[in-house]
Amino acid sequence: MNPDDLKYSKEHEWVKVESDDEALVGITHFAQEQLGDIVFVYFPDDLANLEQFKSFGEIESPKAVSELFAPISGEVLEINTELQDRPELVNEEPYGGGWMLRVRLSDASELDHLMTSDQYEALIAEEA
Amino acid sequence: MKTTPLHPAHLALDAQMIEFAGWDMPARYGSAIQEHHAVRSHAGMFDVSHMGRLFLDGSDALSLADSVVTADVTAIPSGHARYCMACNESGGILDDLIVYRLSDQRIFIVCNASNREVIVNTIRDKAPEFPDADLFDRTEETAMIAVQGPTAVPIVQSLLPFNPESAPLFSITVHPASDTFIARTGYTGEDGVEIIVNADAAIPTWDRLADAGVAPCGLVARDSLRLEASLRLYGNDMNTTVNPFEAGLGRFVDLTAGPFTGKDALLNVKDQGPERRLAGFVMDARGIPRHGQAILHEGRVVGEVTSGGRAPTLNLDIGMGLLPVALARKDTKIDIDIRGRHVPATVTPTPFYRLPRPDS
Numbered sequence: 137m138n139p140d141d142l143k144y145s146k147e148h149e150w151v152k153v154e155s156d157d158e159a160l161v162g163i164t165h166f167a168q169e170q171l172g173d174i175v176f177v178y179f180p181d182d183l184a185n186l187e188q189f190k191s192f193g194e195i196e197s198p199k200a201v202s203e204l205f206a207p208i209s210g211e212v213l214e215i216n217t218e219l220q221d222r223p224e225l226v227n228e229e230p231y232g233g234g235w236m237l238r239v240r241l242s243d244a245s246e247l248d249h250l251m252t253s254d255q256y257e258a259l260i261a262e263e264a
Numbered sequence: 265m266k267t268t269p270l271h272p273a274h275l276a277l278d279a280q281m282i283e284f285a286g287w288d289m290p291a292r293y294g295s296a297i298q299e300h301h302a303v304r305s306h307a308g309m310f311d312v313s314h315m316g317r318l319f320l321d322g323s324d325a326l327s328l329a330d331s332v333v334t335a336d337v338t339a340i341p342s343g344h345a346r347y348c349m350a351c352n353e354s355g356g357i358l359d360d361l362i363v364y365r366l367s368d369q370r371i372f373i374v375c376n377a378s379n380r381e382v383i384v385n386t387i388r389d390k391a392p393e394f395p396d397a398d399l400f401d402r403t404e405e406t407a408m409i410a411v412q413g414p415t416a417v418p419i420v421q422s423l424l425p426f427n428p429e430s431a432p433l434f435s436i437t438v439h440p441a442s443d444t445f446i447a448r449t450g451y452t453g454e455d456g457v458e459i460i461v462n463a464d465a466a467i468p469t470w471d472r473l474a475d476a477g478v479a480p481c482g483l484v485a486r487d488s489l490r491l492e493a494s495l496r497l498y499g500n501d502m503n504t505t506v507n508p509f510e511a512g513l514g515r516f517v518d519l520t521a522g523p524f525t526g527k528d529a530l531l532n533v534k535d536q537g538p539e540r541r542l543a544g545f546v547m548d549a550r551g552i553p554r555h556g557q558a559i560l561h562e563g564r565v566v567g568e569v570t571s572g573g574r575a576p577t578l579n580l581d582i583g584m585g586l587l588p589v590a591l592a593r594k595d596t597k598i599d600i601d602i603r604g605r606h607v608p609a610t611v612t613p614t615p616f617y618r619l620p621r622p623d624s
Contacts, residue, residue, distance in 0.1 A: 172280070172484065173297040175574040176552050176581075194603075196552050198296050198484050198573055201603075220550065227295075 137165055137257075139231055143247050144256035145189070145207040150231065151250065153241070161186075161207060162235045163195065163226060166260045172197040174226040177204075177219045177236065186210050186239055188246050193236075195226070204236070208246045214238035268313035269407040269466035277480055285377035287314040289483055296484035300576045303452050303489055307413035308481035309473050312451075316380035317403045317460060318387070320371040324394035327522070329371045331390050332383075333363055334508060334530075336521035340365040345434045345449060348516050349508050350375075350386055351526030355533055356504035357511065358382055360496065362449055364436045372436070372445070374408075374458075376498045386525070407466030411478055412456035412489075419476045420446070420457050451486065453493025453617055492575045494544055494584060494614035500555050501542060501570040501584055509538040510586065512614075542570065543592035544584050544614035551600065551607035553583035558601040561591055569600060575616060582616050583609070 142150040148167035152160045168174065176196040186192050186206035193204040216235050219225060226234035241247075251259065265288040274281065279290035290311065292299060302308045320328055330337040335348035345364040349357050359379035364372040375383045380403060387399050411420055417428045426446050431437050433455070436447040445460040461469050474480065487497070496502055502511045507530065509517070519531055547553065553572030558565045572583030583600070591598070594613055599606040 172292055173295050175297075176550060178551075196574075198488055199291070201552075201554070224297075 138253040140253045142231070142253065143207070143250035144253065145205065145250055146259065147205040149205060149207040151207045151247065153247070157241045157244065158213065159208065159239050159241055160235045161237045161239055162230060163204070165230045168227050168230045171195065171200070171202060174223040177223050177226065179215055183212055186212060188249070207250055208239065208241055209243055210239040210241045212237055213240055268311055269463040270311040270313060270470055273467055273470050274311065279482060282483065284483060285314060287377060289314060292482040292484045293480050296482060296488070297576045299479060299481035299485035300488050302479035303413045303454055303481060303485065304577050305414070306479070307411060307416040307419055307477070308479045308485070309470070310410040310481050310486055312410045312458065313407040313466070314377040315408060316375040316377060316383060316401070317406055317408065318373040318375065318383065319400040319402060321369060321398045321400065322396040323369055324397035325369055325371045328387065328390060328394040328397040329363055329373065330522050331393070331524055332386055333361065333524060334517040335363060336518040337363055337365065337371065342367050343435055345436055345447060349513065350383060351508070351530065352504055353526060353529065355507040355526045355529035357502045357506055357508060358386060358504060360498055360502065364447060366436065366438060378499060405463055406460055407463055408458055408460045409470060409473065410450050410456065410458045411473060412450045412452040412454045414454065416454070416456035419473070419478060423472050423476060451495055452489040453495065453615065453619060455619065488573055488576055491571055491573055491582065492577055492617035494616055497571055507533050507538065509533050510540055510542065512542045537589065539589060540567065540586045541589050541592040542584055543587045543611050544582065544616060545598060545609040546612050547581035547600070548608040548610055550581065551602045551605065552581050553600045553602065559585050559587060560599040560601060560606060566591055577617055
């Protein structure tokens with residue numbers, strides 16, 4: 137269910153390293169299932185840099201607002217603008233079309249602070 | 265936590281459960297937005313057994329109810345219902361309720377789960393003045409299922425002894441043999457019924473409705489449906505510090521009705537006009553308004569959001585809030601303080617969503 141080639145944070149975000157220093161960021165299948173229908177994804181207008189484990193935006197379901205926490209640090213290269221009109225992509229394809237940011241990693245060693253898919257599955261088994 | 269007779273059915277459907285007014289209730293079974301659309305396009309059902317179900321019996325039953333609520337209970341024809349409120353002495357809303365007149369000697373009241381004790385106590389306080397009226401709280405020995413949507417009525421007609429021709433909106437039909445009540449009421453902005461059965465008949469009734477294609481729907485969809493129809497939610501849009509005229513519910517107050525608690529205060533409010541009023545608004549930029557957020561006008565805080573959310577049928581972010589009367593007018597430009605961001609919105613007439621009429 138959770139792809140092996142991604143790294144996961146305790147706050148249920150994922151990182152997919154695409155080249156030496158570029159990565160995609162999103163939220164996990166477990167997170168979207170817990171949140172329910174995603175009706176709005178908010179990124180601050182001046183979002184330029186991520187800091188690992190710091191908030192970078194908000195995600196809203198009908199009944200709740202949750203903060204998004206950066207799984208890694210880096211410069212924001214691209215925001216998935218399709219989520220503006222189709223936030224449900226986060227539900228439908230959390231590891232595909234529901235990606236949120238493309239980032240230039242500032243410190244690849246931060247990936248060591250994240251979990252493998254096996255470790256992440258153990259974590260959600262505890263939380264579920 | 266309390267559970268309804270339908271609790272096992274919710275668990276069997278793997279619903280996401282939440283605590284609501286002390287009850288363990290289904291928030292959603294799958295996608296709340298799909299549940300919302302099911303009610304607008306077809307039929308959905310809600311377990312509303314947590315709501316209070318009170319009966320008043322005796323020759324003083326009507327007068328007792330009349331002394332508590334804002335409607336003229338003596339003017340309700342038998343077999344019909346009125347939406348109304350119970351107020352405190354200063355006119356603040358204790359609860360909003362539906363009063364059904366079953367006969368000249370029998371009244372049925374449905375109140376909010378969170379206010380059941382308040383309403384029971386309010387009625388008990390008045391009871392000594394009305395010796396021939398007994399109060400029975402049948403909430404926990406019965407269940408209530410709301411079946412709502414454009415196909416709800418024909419589906420119920422095919423399953424239960426219910427003839428919509430003789431059961432108009434806000435009517436109630438009683439079937440003494442099965443101790444079943446079918447009321448043509450609801451809280452979604454759609455046509456539909458609310459079925460009250462004994463607890464042991466709850467799951468069989470639910471299963472028959474499910475087999476007929478009615479989609480189980482949870483409290484999340486119930487909230488987005490009622491918000492689109494601008495139906496007020498007690499605890500959000502009204503409380504004891506808000507009176508019916510401020511809540512925009514003045515038409516459910518009959519000031520010609522016999523003395524009822526809060527009547528004098530409400531005569532005053534009506535005479536002088538309320539200072540603030542609940543208004544609907546639509547967001548002009550993306551942002552989801554939530555209960556408790558400040559409303560600004562020209563940079564100044566002028567009110568508070570009472571309800572807000574995404575409207576799946578309308579594809580808009582909408583809300584309601586209490587505003588000074590001068591600003592509670594169509595086209596007034598306001599801003600909502602969404603966690604520090606000021607997002608523009610415009611006051612609009614309500615309801616946001618209205619049931620399409622066959623003749624329009």
